[in-house]
Structures are given as C-alpha cells and as structure tokens.
Amino acid sequence: MNLHEYQAKELFEKYGMPVSKRSLITNKENIEDALDQINFSDGCVAKVQAHTGGRGKVGGVKLCRSIEDVKVFVDQWLGKNIVTIQTDNEGLPVNVISLEELTNISKELYMSLVVDRGSKSISMIVSEAGGMNIEEVAETNPEKILKAQLNSDFKILEDEVAHIAKQLSLNESQSKEFNEIIDSCCRLFKDKDLSLLEINPLVITDKGHLHCLDAKINVDENALYRQEDLTVLRDASQEDQREYEAKQSDLSYVALDGNIGCMVNGAGLAMGTMDTIKLYDGEPANFLDVGGTATKERVSTAFQLILSDKNVKGILVNIFGGIVRCDLIAQGIIDAIKERSVDVPIVVRLQGNQSDYGKELLNQSGLNVIGEDSLQLAAQKIVELVR
Ligand code: GDP
Ligand code: MN
Numbered sequence: 079m080n081l082h083e084y085q086a087k088e089l090f091e092k093y094g095m096p097v098s099k100r101s102l103i104t105n106k107e108n109i110e111d112a113l114d115q116i117n118f119s120d121g122c123v124a125k126v127q128a129h130t131g132g133r134g135k136v137g138g139v140k141l142c143r144s145i146e147d148v149k150v151f152v153d154q155w156l157g158k159n160i161v162t163i164q165t166d167n168e169g170l171p172v173n174v175i176s177l178e179e180l181t182n183i184s185k186e187l188y189m190s191l192v193v194d195r196g197s198k199s200i201s202m203i204v205s206e207a208g209g210m211n212i213e214e215v216a217e218t219n220p221e222k223i224l225k226a227q228l229n230s231d232f233k234i235l236e237d238e239v240a241h242i243a244k245q246l247s248l249n250e251s252q253s254k255e256f257n258e259i260i261d262s263c264c265r266l267f268k269d270k271d272l273s274l275l276e277i278n279p280l281v282i283t284d285k286g287h288l289h290c291l292d293a294k295i296n297v298d299e300n301a302l303y304r305q306e307d308l309t310v311l312r313d314a315s316q317e318d319q320r321e322y323e324a325k326q327s328d329l330s331y332v333a334l335d336g337n338i339g340c341m342v343n344g345a346g347l348a349m350g351t352m353d354t355i356k357l358y359d360g361e362p363a364n365f366l367d368v369g370g371t372a373t374k375e376r377v378s379t380a381f382q383l384i385l386s387d388k389n390v391k392g393i394l395v396n397i398f399g400g401i402v403r404c405d406l407i408a409q410g411i412i413d414a415i416k417e418r419s420v421d422v423p424i425v426v427r428l429q430g431n432q433s434d435y436g437k438e439l440l441n442q443s444g445l446n447v448i449g450e451d452s453l454q455l456a457a458q459k460i461v462e463l464v465r
Contacts, residue, residue, distance in 0.1 A: 079297045080129040084176045085311050086293035089270065093262040096255075096289045098123075098178040103152055113145060116179050123181075124151040127174040129316040131278075131294065132162035138172075141180070148177065171315050181289055186279035187246065188212055189259075191228070191267050193274075200228040200267065202260065206246055208279040232268040234260060248282075255288040270308060271301030320364075320383050327379045329368055336361025337464055339384035339393040339422075343372045343402060351396045354453050360461035363390045372402045377410030378417070385420065392464040394456060395426040404428040404436030412443045423463040424448065427456040 081089075087097045101115035116122060124147075126138035133139050138160050142148045152175055161169035188208035194201035204224045207215045216223050224245055226238045239260055243253040259280070267275050274296035281291050302309050314322050324331030330345065338360050342348035345367045352362045364387065368380050384390055397407050411426065425448045428436045440447050448463075450456035 079299055079302060079308070079312055080316065081295040081297065081308070081311055082127045082129065082174065082313060082316075083125065083293050084127055084174065086275075086295040087290070089266060089295065090262070090290055090293055093266045095259055095262045096287065097293070098181055098289070098291070100176050100178045102127075103156065103175040103177065104173065106152055106156065109145075109148060109152055112177050113148065116177055118145075118179075120180050122148070123178045124148055125176045125178060126155050126160050126172050127176055128160050128165075128170040128172055129313070130160065130162045130164045130170055131292075132164050133160065136160065136162050138162070142177075151175070173313075173315060181281065181291060182284035183279075183281045183291070184284050184286075185282040186291075187281065188215075188278045189263075189280045190274065190276040190278070191263055191272070194227070197227055200232070202226045202228065202234060202263075204242055204246065208281070212278065228264060228267075232264045234264065249286070252282065252286065252288060259288060259290070270295075271298045271305055272296060273298045320386060324366070324383055327376070329366065329376065329380060329383070331367075331383055332365040333387065334362050334364050335389075336363045337389050337391040338460055339363045339366075339387065339390040340396070341366050341368060341377070341380050341384060341393065342396045343368050343398060344370060347396060347398055351394065351453065351457070354457040355394065355461065358458050358461045360457065360464065363387055370401065372397065372407060372410075374406055374410035374413065377407055378414045381411070381414035381420075382418075385418065385422075390422060392422050392460045393420075393424045394460040395424065395428075396453060396456065397426075397428050397430075399428065399430030399433055399436075401431070403431050404433040405439055406432075406436075408436035408439040411447065412439065412445060415445050415447070423460070425450055425456050425460040425463070427451065427453060 090097050099116050101112040103109055103112045121143040124140050124142050126133050140151050155172045158172055159169035160172055186209035188205040190203045192201055205222050207222045224242050226234050228234055239257055243256050248256055263275055276294040277290045279291050281289050283289050297308050318333050320333055321331055338355055340351055340362050342351045348365055348367045355362050368376050427450050437449050440449055450459055
C-alpha cells in the first residue's frame with residue numbers, strides 16, 4: 079500500500095527527519111488558510127498529492143512566487159487527474175495539494191531502502207545523481223549507484239556509512255546528518271513494515287544541510303493487520319478501482335491489458351489458465367482467483383468485477399471442484415448472468431466435485447454458455463470467440 083508524500087513526511091517528522099513545513103489544500107476555499115500556516119516570504123512549492131512520481135516533469139510540482147501563482151496551480155490541478163510516466167493514460171485524481179516552504183538546493187541526492195530479494199536483505203541505495211530517474215542512472219552511470227545492506231538488527235555498519243558519505247563528498251557535519259537520516263529510515267522501515275522508502279531528492283541545501291524534499295513510502299500489504307495507524311491512511315481513490323473492490327471481497331484480482339476475462343479458483347490454476355490463453359494467442363484481461371472456497375456470492379462478485387472492465391470481450395471460467403461443488407458454481411454463474419445482461423461469450427470448464435450436475439444445470443439454463451471439458455479446448459474456444 080502506498081502513502082501520499084504528505085503522509086510519508088508526517089512519518090519522517092515523527093522519526094526526527096528534516097522535512098519542509100507544509101499545509102494542505104483540499105478545496106479552493108482553504109487556499110488562504112493553507113498559506114497562513116506556512117512562511118511564504120519568498121514563495122512556496124505547490125505539490126500535487128497523488129500516488130506517483132514524475133510529477134515535476136508534468137507541472138505537478140511548481141515553485142509559486144505569489145498567491146496568484148498558488149491559485150492558478152490549484153485551479154489547474156485540484157479535482158483533475160495527473161498523468162505521468164508512472165501512471166496509465168487516465169492518470170490519478172488530485173484531491174489534495176500540499177504547499178511547502180521553499181528550500182534552496184545546492185545538490186540533489188538519491189536515497190532509498192528496499193527489500194532486495196537478490197541479496198536476501200534490505201538494501202540501502204544511495205546516489206549523488208538524485209532528482210532523476212534512478213533506473214536510468216543505474217543503466218548509464220552504474221558507478222554512481224552506491225549500495226549497502228542492512229544487517230539483521232536493521233542497521234548499517236558505521237564504517238560502511240562513513241565510506242558512502244565520503245564517496246558523496248559530504249563534510250563532517252553533513253556526514254553526521256546523513257548518519258542520523260539513515261538511522262531514522264532504518265527504524266521507520268522496521269517499525270512500520272515498509273517494503274520501500276525513497277527520498278528523491280535528498281538535497282543538500284544552500285546552507286549545507288541535508289533535507290528530505292520528496293518522500294515515498296510503500297507498506298507491506300501483508301503486514302497491515304498489525305499497522306492499524308497506517309491502514310487508515312489508505313486512499314482508495316489512488317488505487318485500481320477493481321483491485322480495490324476485489325480486496326474488499328477477499329478476491330485476488332489483478333487487472334491486465336487483454337480482453338479475455340478469467341475466473342478461476344486457485345492461484346496456480348489461474349496462472350495455468352492465463353498461460354494457456356496466451357499459448358493460443360489470446361490476452362487475459364485479468365488474473366482472478368476466487369479462492370478455494372468459491373461460493374455463489376463470490377462467483378457473482380467476480381463476474382461483476384470482470385464485466386466492469388470495458389475491454390472484456392469474452393469470459394473463461396475454469397473451476398476445479400475439490401471441496402467446492404461445481405453445481406453451486408454453475409448456479410452462481412447462471413444467477414450472475416441473469417442478474418445483468420451479459421452480452422459477451424462465456425466458456426465454462428467445470429471439473430471435479432459434482433461437475434456433471436453443474437454442466438447439466440448450465441445446459442438446461444438456456445443461456446449462451448459454452449461448456450468444455452479440457453482446458454486446451456476451452457482456451458482455444460474463447461480465443462476464437464473474442465476474435
Ligand atoms: P516528483 O517529480 O514527483 O518526484 O516530485 P519531487 O518532490 O521530487 O519534486 C520534483 C523536483 O522539484 C525536485 O527534484 C526538485 O528539483 C524540485 N523541488 C521540489 N521542492 C523544491 C523546493 O523546495 N525548492 C526547489 N528549489 N526545488 C524544489
Ligand atoms: Mn521525487
């Protein structure tokens with residue numbers, strides 16, 4: 079789960095990290111209020127709050143020298159969507175704008191902590207080439223990427239930090255600040271079960287101090303049950319609507335680019351189903367695992383999810399009945415189709431527990447549902463039909 083920059087900065091603050099003073103605008107009426115809460119002598123930086131980076135490149139981060147500038151910025155963004163290289167073509171809604179006190183920058187660094195599967199540890203990545211796309215730096219100037227691993231106490235050895243500080247040409251007091259920031263980041267990462275913490279840019283100000291100008295935090299979804307104070311920070315407006323609804327109903331759903339909706343029970347079978355569709359040159363519109371305990375209600379919700387995707391031109395249902403009874407699934411499918419007028423072809427493969435009875439129900443329903451016994455044939459059929 080991602081946090082907004084302003085939420086991440088609140089956490090940074092709690093951990094003693096240097097961030098700019100901020101105030102938030104959520105509607106056009108509170109611009110003046112927001113301005114009153116910060117020091118606006120030389121201006122401020124207005125920042126769109128959305129779960130994406132690359133805001134700066136599309137005008138979503140702007141230096142405002144006058145109150146008029148702020149008003150223009152708010153008019154331009156509030157209630158609109160922001161599209162960046164990290165979002166899809168639709169972009170993400172802007173419901174909050176943050177005003178930050180101005181920082182004068184002399185250098186932009188990059189710093190992050192990530193779960194690094196390669197080294198089976200949490201890695202710190204630092205670079206003197208901050209503010210830019212770090213993936214690009216990694217490709218063109220790999221020598222500019224410095225790495226260190228956190229040990230099992232969630233700490234980085236002092237010597238290693240000193241070495242990195244030296245490579246970044248930090249002076250003594252900056253090295254001390256750097257040390258403190260790393261220490262805070264490591265504690266925050268551990269305490270809050272993060273999977274990513276990124277500061278890009280981490281700047282050296284004109285006065286020579288280190289300062290966190292941007293903040294990105296991703297919390298491990300699987301740990302949210304024990305991070306109640308973070309759970310309330312979830313902003314559903316920033317998430318894929320279908321993925322969000324699926325989560326509410328305990329379904330695993332991942333939106334994809336294709337046009338064949340898939341409804342499968344079991345993650346492995348769902349993967350196998352997608353592979354088979356691709357084998358016959360089809361493109362799945364989603365991954366959807368209705369779970370080992372698929373019920374009529376879950377099938378109905380799953381159908382609703384799949385059909386809310388405009389790209390879906392056909393549906394493949396692949397259910398293996400172990401504990402779950404195929405006749406109940408069949409009834410769920412029939413009810414779901416009857417409830418809303420489904421006008422795309424549906425191919426159903428039911429195998430296992432009570433599958434004969436399930437197939438019979440589908441055949442007798444008079445609905446345009448095609449039954450197939452083998453996955454290969456079912457996949458071939460749906461690929462053919464969506465063409
Ligand atoms: P992102 O583009 O979404 O990653 O947003 P950032 O928060 O990283 O802002 C983009 C860029 O705006 C930064 O790399 C800075 O160069 C610039 N910026 C942000 N805040 C300030 C500020 O207080 N002062 C100055 N001079 N530049 C800023
Ligand atoms: Mn940034």
